[in-house]
Amino acid sequence: MDNSTITFSLDEVREADMKRILLTVYDALKEKGYNPISQLVGYLLSEDPTYITTHNNARSLIRRIDRDELLKAMVRSYLGE
Template identity: 75%
Template sequence: MLDKTMTFSLGNDREEDIKKTLTQVYDALKEKGYNPISQIVGYILSEDPTYITTHNNARSLIRKIDRDELLQVLLKSYLGE
């Protein structure tokens, strides 16, 4: 039986890579006239890559990030850690 809490952490370099990629994806969505926040949320919830534009290779970029890693970086940023 599992009675211990598992931990999950990313290295600082990986976090910075994810932030950079997310910014590139955000910018590509904005350039194409989409609401970047809504599109990224749709992608995170569904893991459907069609929420992300192919403009500036954004779809390929975001697919290189594991959703768990992406959520961790977003939550840490939101909470100011």
């Protein structure tokens, strides 16, 4: 019988959720013919939801993400931490 303990990291779950949301929003923006990177950057800098389409509920989804948490995750990812 294996008595090993499985560790659970809330940060990893949050980051996975943020990534899933970002990919969904990215796809929605692309489907509508926008430049998804430019639109996401515009939203992150301004927090103006009009940068994000309502297509596929993308605008509602992006509002679930805390911008500070997302920026921290992006910097960690970029720096390989």
